[in-house]
Amino acid sequence: MKPTLQPAPNSSPKATAGAVRPAFPVRLPVPVGGPVAIKVIAACAGSVRTSAQIGLKSKPAKGSQPVQGTSAGIGLDSGAVRARMVHKLQLQGVADAQVLAAMGLVERHRFVDSALVNQAYEDTSLPIGLGQTISKPNVVARMLELLLEGRQGAPDKLGRVLEIGTGCGYQAAVLSHLAREVYSIERLRGLHDKARENLRFLRLPNLHLLYGDGMLGYARGAPYAAIIAAAGGEAIPPAWIEQLAVGGRLVAPLQAAGGAQALVVVDKTPQGIRQTLLEAVHFVPLKSGTSY
Template identity: 60%
Template sequence: MNQPRRPGFPARLPSASPGSGTSFGTAKPVTGNPARVLPRVAPAPAGVGLDSSAVRERMVRRLADSGIGSAKVLAAMGAIERHRFVDSALVNQAYEDTSLPIGLGQTISKPSIVARMAELLLGAPVAQAEGLGRVLEIGTGCGYQAAVLGRIAKEVYTIERLRALHEKARDNLRPLRLTNVHLILGDGMLGYPKGAPYAAIISAAGGEKLPEQWCDQLAVGGRLVAPMAGPDGRQILLVVDKTAAGLKQTVLEAVNFVPLKSGVA
């Protein structure tokens, strides 16, 4: 049987029309065009205050003290400047272990949960054997978690249903020039079949049940990490490992994420 054609690495978009002011083109829903690609450049030099690497180093030490043991995850958390992903009025709280509003009723997850979920992805059997390959992120938000994932995975497809947040993430990520991070405007509950199968799927929003499309798009040996409603209605962190025999679910700690919704707005 012929296998479905997957996007190239990295996926590419046609150039924007003359006078458009951008070379990235216009974001399209999942039903149409390939994902947006952000080219890579060298990181900005460290400066003073919130630009200082010392601030991020203190955050990384706190993460390590709290139990995050992956050197890859800690390095990624130290490299990505979280204050660049929050509103200017909140920059003084950027490196505190707290979630912060990013508009439209959404939040940027606290550093400890971003690091925790990233480390769980690296624990997937296929990731341990081959390194973390292609990852699907449900809920781009402001782009912070996508940037962290871009440091630990070979390729990241990240999908956002809210157009304003999709555009905000694009603006936030552009200076980082991550060629392996692809932004998609679309319904995350449907996943992104053009990029499947995925070594890992991670969700930044919690639903009542796990969408079947996510499980279908997960590779054998891959891992899905997502908040889900538990029997009592409260959210728990769910890990799903896909094996040749089926799906194995592991329930972890209680969490608190924004609700998972369908559609594009």
Template identity: 65%
Template sequence: MRQRPVFPARLDLSSGRPTLARPVPAAVGRGAHVTAGHVGVTVPHGRAQDSSAVRRNMVHKLQQQGVRDEWVLSAMRAIERHRFVDSALGGQAYEDTSLPIGLGQTISKPSVVARMAELLRQGAPGKLGRVLEIGTGCGYQAAVLSLLAAEVYSIERLRGLHDKARDNLRHLRVPNLHLLFGDGRIGYAKGAPYAAIIAAAGGDAIPQAWTDQLAVGGRLVAPVSTGAAGVGPQALMVIDKTAVGLRQTVLEAVNFVPLKSGVA
């Protein structure tokens, strides 16, 4: 049986293609956990405890905006968003706005994270199977996904953000979350097939590697540019992989960073 990496993992790029290198053991801490049939949370002491009221208010607003999936709402309530933004922006952590996280990247709005997670789940009665996230960023969405899926692989092309996500996630118990450093456009074939794939960056088309690595019956949710040459307005696209092919659905307008190749 092929050995699965543990959190957080790195990819060795010396061969020109991503391969799994020796994993780093998970840090032990207190944080979100999943119990049978529902999402639970162990509330740490200090600042995180003070954020619980505003986090509940954030989730209430998500419900008012139409988010209905109880697993998603519970995960959004459990994960402390202020831990994933710079301390100077902590006062805005639970507002429905994107915030800078460095290297020209942003953390997505809570409403966008919840919307995409709900689309990904398709009303599933329990946890998803294996999920691939393209664009770890600061690690917030990966943390949310870790409560919604049996296993999450999250890949980031920017070394600085990959390292930041590792640091941000050390306080959580997330043995089912694997952080990978590499080119997200080629996905991570060693973890395939995936029950779901989610992307936090948009290009002019969905990379072939993503649909190849998606399991039959699986769903992909990603932004796609509607303008020429992968620039201009973006829309959220849902791709369902069926036994007879791919079914695409274009939804509302969104605004994500561009999807790029390579690592930096």
């Protein structure tokens, strides 16, 4: 059954994705069922370069140190390592130049535990603690490419994006190079804190980390040009549909019959909701509430 579309709380029907964002920090109103406080941390300042400028390569962040056992330029800090990963993504069918450039910019090994850094650029998911994983590079690139395909017209970037499930912060970092503004919400306090530490060195001014219940979305930042989720349930939460702008796109895993998951693309049009099921995926289950 399709969710009933209603205006998101604290937004108006005339609001657009370019609306003035709320001041920080903020605390959400107490919802039915218990208090949910969301703290917002803005990761500070960095610049974005195009694929032409970087050749799908990038230098280590200013002040950053090479991973132990490697040296800048020849080890995991080398842009050549990420360029090889990007080349594999191209061979797997990822074609969007902006997605490929963003994947080449972000050093994935900085978002995994030190014992796993040698596997960071393999096309595999890796544990990040608390029963969660960092998604395969191919899955990240595929979902981001689907988001960009939903753009209306040909803007340089997506507008305001909501990410459900920050995890270790890797996908949020990639998203920051593809969107004008990113809100990323995590329900597990331990992962929220880990992501904050992982992202600190990148100094990204357009990325805001939130601790709270992702199933409720974040109405204060709505409407969103795009919403992406890293956890799958039996249905898309109505709050996400309400907070998605008309003309916007949502990409998330959805539990199908038999318990299997598949990627779903939801487009919110002036005529209503259009939902498209795609390939099978495997994500952690979508849960409500918050936890330490």
